[in-house]
Every structure is written in C-alpha cells, then in structure tokens.
Amino acid sequence: MNKIIRKIIASLFISSAAFLWTACSDDSTNNTTDDGSSHPSIDIEKALLDLEKRDTTGLIGTTVSGYDACITRIITNERSDYFFLIEEKGQFEAGKIVETQIGDFLESSKGASLSDNLKNCYTLITLLFTDSPESSPICSSYAEELTIDNQNINDLLEADEMSRQAFKSTLERVDELLAECESPE
Numbered sequence: 001m002n003k004i005i006r007k008i009i010a011s012l013f014i015s016s017a018a019f020l021w022t023a024c025s026d027d028s029t030n031n032t033t034d035d036g037s038s039h040p041s042i043d044i045e046k047a048l049l050d051l052e053k054r055d056t057t058g059l060i061g062t063t064v065s066g067y068d069a070c071i072t073r074i075i076t077n078e079r080s081d082y083f084f085l086i087e088e089k090g091q092f093e094a095g096k097i098v099e100t101q102i103g104d105f106l107e108s109s110k111g112a113s114l115s116d117n118l119k120n121c122y123t124l125i126t127l128l129f130t131d132s133p134e135s136s137p138i139c140s141s142y143a144e145e146l147t148i149d150n151q152n153i154n155d156l157l158e159a160d161e162m163s164r165q166a167f168k169s170t171l172e173r174v175d176e177l178l179a180e181c182e183s184p185e
Helices: 002-024 044-050 067-076 080-107 116-126 137-141 150-182
Strands: none
Touching: 044 150, 067 080, 067 137, 067 150, 080 116, 080 137, 080 150, 116 150
16 A cells, blocks of 8 residues: 555656646746747837937928938928838838847847747848938938928928838837747748
8 A cells, every 4th residue: 555655646746846847947948028928029119109209399490401301302292202211211210129129138048048040030030121211322312401391390290100100010010020930830
C-alpha cells in the first residue's frame, strides 16, 4: 500500500513541478507584451494624441518657404497627383514611431529571446519607411516664398489632416504586419 501511495505522491510532485516549470518559463513561445500580445504593438490613439497638430497662430501675413509653401500651393492648385507628398509626411512620422517602438521591444528581455526569424520580420517592418518627403524634388519648383493668408491657413490645416489620416492608416497597417510576423506561412 505504501508503494501505491508513494507512486501517487511522486506522480503528483512531478506533474506539479512540470506545470510550475512551464508556467514560469520565459521562452519565446510565452513572450507577451503587457497587452497580452507576443509582438510589439503600437498604441495608435496615444500616438495620435502625441502627434502635434499644426499651430497656425500668428502665421497670417508671415512668409513661409520650402515644404509649407509647396504643400500650400499643391492644395490651392488642387494638384491631387501630388497629394502623395502629404501622405508620405504622415507615413514618415508614423515610421519614426514604429522604428522606436520595435527597437525598444527588440532590446527588451522579451524581444531578445525571440527567434531570429521573428526579429528579422520585425526589423524589416521598420525599413518600409522612406526619407522625409520634405526633401522631394517636386517641391523644389513650388518652394518659392509664400505670404500666408486665410486661404493658405485653411490649406495648411487640410494638409495636416490628410497627413494625420495617413499617419493613422500607416500605424494600423503596421499593427497588422506585426501580427502577421507571428502567423505561420
């Protein structure tokens, strides 16, 4: 009878140890971020709140050049074939956030223990973003100085909203890509 009790207690002990070992392990199959996901994710609402809105206070009557003059003229002239410059600005801003978030995640203990394939997938996502559209050669023909009036203020605010929408869409797409990194092919 003692042998049976010892076998039962031994089995319970081994099962309990195995259960606790699995529950406490820190391997890559159990890595999750604070929100329960096992990949870095972007808090889109927080990022939108942190994204500065264009301040047009005191701009009327001032002169601007470069990107702001270019964007104002593109919208004023309804050059929708150049609206991609405005969207690229939002994508570029989103890219800076993505690069920081993924970099921080990969440097964390959770990120460090991921497989090389998963790390590479995350790193490739950060490479999707191009240089700043503010250096576009298209704007060189529009970049002369511009004196700001009420219409230009409205144009700058419209461009800002377009850029913010591109920013949000980009972050939503990045979150999808991050989740796809973990899904089996």
